[in-house]
Structures are given as C-alpha cells and as structure tokens.
Amino acid sequence: MIARMRLAVGVLALAAGVSAQAEPPLPPPYAGAYQPQGVDEQGFWQKMDEEERRLAQSDMVIRDPALVGYVRNILCATVGEDRCGAVRPYILRVPIFNANMAPNGTMQVFTGLLLRVHSEAELGAVLGHEFGHFEARHTLERFRAARSSTDILAWAGVLGSLAPSYDVVRAYRNLEITLISSLYSFNRDHEREADRLGIAYLNNSNLRPQAAAQVWERLIEEYQADALSKGLKKPRLDRVPFYATHPPQVERATTLALLARPEAATRDDGAARYRAALAPWLPQLLDDQIKLNDFGASEYIIQSLAESGWTAPLWHARGELYRLRGAPRDLVQAAQFYGEAIALDPAHPEAHRGLGLALLKTGQAAAGQKALLRYLELKPDAADAKLIGMMIPKEVPAP
C-alpha cells in the first residue's frame, strides 16, 4: 500500500519534470547474424559458447517443448520476429525471480519468474528488458570491467585449494557464483537503457506496455509482504540477485509507466492465454516456492495469482503452506484450504492427503483417516502409500 502511495507520488513528481519525455525510439532495423568483433568480444563469445554447452546438459533445464516454445513465442511477439531469431531460450528450474541473456544469444529464464508474472505482456516486459541488454551489448562493457575480478577469482581458487576444509570449498563456490553473476549485474545506466529498449519493444508489439510497470510494482509488494512476515522493518532489495544494481524499483516502475504508449493501454495483455499455458506447470512451481519456507512471499504470490479466481491448485498450495508452518492455528486453516481445493476438484489426491494429515494433527482422527483413505484410493501408487496406509486402521469404512 505504502509502495502504491510512494509510487503515486513518484509518478506525479516525475510527470512534472519529465512530462516532455519522448517515447523511446527503437534501435535501427536488426542486422541479423552478428559476429563478434575484436579480441575481447571473440574471447567472451567463446567462453559463453562453452558455458551454453554446459547449460544444455544441465539437469536444471526444463525440457518441455511446449513451455519453451511458448516462452519463445512471447519473446518473439515482444521484440519482433526478425530479432528473436538470435535467441536460444533455456528455462531453468530455479525458484527465484530472474532472467538473463548472454551476448551469444543464450537466454536463461528462471521458473521463479514464470510463477510471478501474470500475463504475456508482463513476461514480455522482462524478456524484452534482457533482450535490450543483449542488443545494446552491455555485457561486453561489463566483461572488460570485470577482467580484474576474474584474476581475483583465479587467486582465490588457488588459495582455496590449499585449505583442507569443505567449508572453504563452499565459500569459494559462493565467491564464484558472485563473480559470474557480476558479469550479469549491469550498472544503473545500462539498466535504464535496457528498460527504455524493453518498453520500446512492447510499444511496438501487440502487447500492453503498461504491464511492464505492474511487474515491478507487484515485486515491491512481495518483498514488503515477506519483510513484514519476518518482522523486518524493510526488505533488503540489495540482497536480491536481480536487484542489487538495478535502479530503485519505485523509480523504475514510474519511469516505465510514463514511457508506455498511452493509447496502447486497451491492448490485450494475454493473461488468460498465459494462465492456460502455465497451468500444467503451476502446481510444481507453487510447490517449489512453498518449500523455500518463505511464508510471507509465498502467501503473497498465491493471493495475487488468486486475483483472477481461486483454483484447486492454488487452494492446495495455500493448505500446504500453512501445514508446513504447522502452528495449531495454521493447521486449522490448512484443513479449511484443503477443503476448498476438494470442493473445486474432488479428485485432487494431494488435497485429500493434506486434509487428512491436518485433521489428524488437530485431533480429528476419524475424519483424518477417512481423508487419507480417499487419498490412497485416488493415488494407490503414491510414494508414501505404505506409510500412510499404516496410519489408517483397517475397520474404517470407505467414504
């Protein structure tokens, strides 16, 4: 709420100062198969090609042609058919909000991003932003700046290998992760340029450019909800991978709102199509989020997805979230949420399982065992079927 107010104030302030801000232009027509120039860029591309080979083999990559194709289509719809040919998207099963693009055309989209955007236009806004970095070749400048830090990495590796403890190896690996992400963390000017490019793509597409601001607005709210539930004064946005060097989110949301072409506000943002395409993956993405033990953020994500209508997977996820936290009042609420899921989809096996466990733990043994029995009927080959079976006395009649 406060974010909204600050945002509104920001919009006014900016509108006064930048009312004459012109709509950002698109870069010149796309030149097609670009080849790296000069020793720095060629070397960097080679490194990225090697990285891509490794990525393509990774077990973290989701290899669902339908989902990958859909994400690719959204990118193409955003930046245009001629541009998107240069991109090879990979979807990584990582439950955080992030996406990045290497200069050789490798695009990494994290599942945490897919869970958090609500429409094709919103996903297009983020992918277009990353594509903007790619088209403006920001990574090359970062690479030149980062060569000194790569030397640091080499030395840390040598010293780390001298030390005997596993913890040192782990610390070294953390260092490596930081450095690799430092190649991707652009400075604020780069971010602003990519934002402007991203919105220019959207303005020229068939998608609704106003969606770009929504993404950041919702993200601020998520971090605030998370901080609130942890009893923190305010969220540490600088610790979040995608944000560390990004412009202040409020500034960003306001700028994006201003740059969006006003007459495009009535365009379709493809929210219904997005929900349909993501539906097969939604239960898994929700599960990945819930098991991060981040109660405030997970609750916010579920609630905001439910704005377009509660579904059985959403109720079930909420039940799981509350049952995992496990305070007595949580269990009572979890049972209620599982009940809502079952009302919408009586054949949802995991909802019956959750209901049964929540009831058992709140002292309602008979009803709990009945729900567990229904779970086993619906999913006789479940991994935990035998153990659940032992919790049900034989004489309980079938529901």
Place this chain on the structure above:
Amino acid sequence: MMSRLIAALAVTLIVALLPSAAMAHKLREQGVAVSIADSPLTVTPGRDWNRLDGNVGKHTETWTLDGGQLNDLTFFAGIEPGKPLVRERSKKREPLPKFGAGTLLVELPELFEATYRTAKQIADFRVTDVQPTRFLGQDGVMFTYEYVDQDQLTRKGEAHAAIVAGRLYMIGFDAPRLHYFERNIGDFHRIVQSARMS
C-alpha cells in the same frame, strides 16, 4: 560489487591461512562403537570413515570417505521440537523449517526436503520413495530422494529416521548419482543397522 568481492576474498584468505591444526578431522575406525554428537545414539561402522570437523547443526555430525561432495553421511542425533535440522544462517531473514512435537513420521521426508531446498536454495528435489521401517528399535521411516545441487550435479540420497522420546534421530547419506551412490550405499546400510540407543 567491488567491495563485496574484496570482502569475500579477505574471508577466503583468512580461512585459507588459518593454522590447519584447528581443523582436526577424526578417523572413525571399523568395528569401534562411537557415540554421535554426545548423544545416546551409537553406531559401529563396518569400515573406516572420516568424521569431518565442524558440523552443520548443534546435534549433527558429518562423515565422509572421499570428501563431503562425493559422499556425505550426516547424523541428526536428537533434534529437539521447535528446532531446525541444521543451523540457520540467519534466524530472522532465512528461517528454516522446524521439527515439531506434533510432526508425524510421514511428514519427516517433507521436513527434510524443505530444509534442503531452503538451505541450498534449490528447486529440483524429489522424494522418490517413502517406506515404513524399524529404526533404533522403533517404528521409523526410510525415504530416498534425488536432487540437483547448486553445482548442477545430480545426487541421490537415502535417510532413515525415527522419533525417540520426542526427539528426532535420523541418518542420511548423499552422494552423486553417478558411481558414488551405488558404491557406498552398502556401507551406509551397515551403519544404519548398527545404530543403537545406549
């Protein structure tokens, strides 16, 4: 960015240059019964193991053969209700799921899974099997799992757990799916079979 880099480098340097006498790993010899983390849990290894110095939590111990990344045998010896399985990096900012007085056996795999996902910040974790078993003379649970760690290596694991007098006792074994898991799963089973409450 740069100052964080320098800080990280300084930490690495300091740790690397600490006198190595402070890092005393211990040999756990074949056939010699040892108590785990000063708890009533005792095991008798069927072969020599190395106990790594340092632990991931208050009531834990980690053993290995070739190093923690290739075979990681972790004992959770008497986790109290209200406590997480491993130490929290930050109680406030990164809380871990807690074992509770009301936790059911069938929920232990979920607790373990949520702990791994939260502590390691990974998404790809699957519990592949859950079976009732006898462990430490009690009804217990045995479960197997598979996950992709941040180093992008797929690991397999198996754990046996029981709740004794309100406290959680569990032994888990993780190793890369390729070669290492199959090679030492028998050694792990021998340790599980030898586990007693003294």
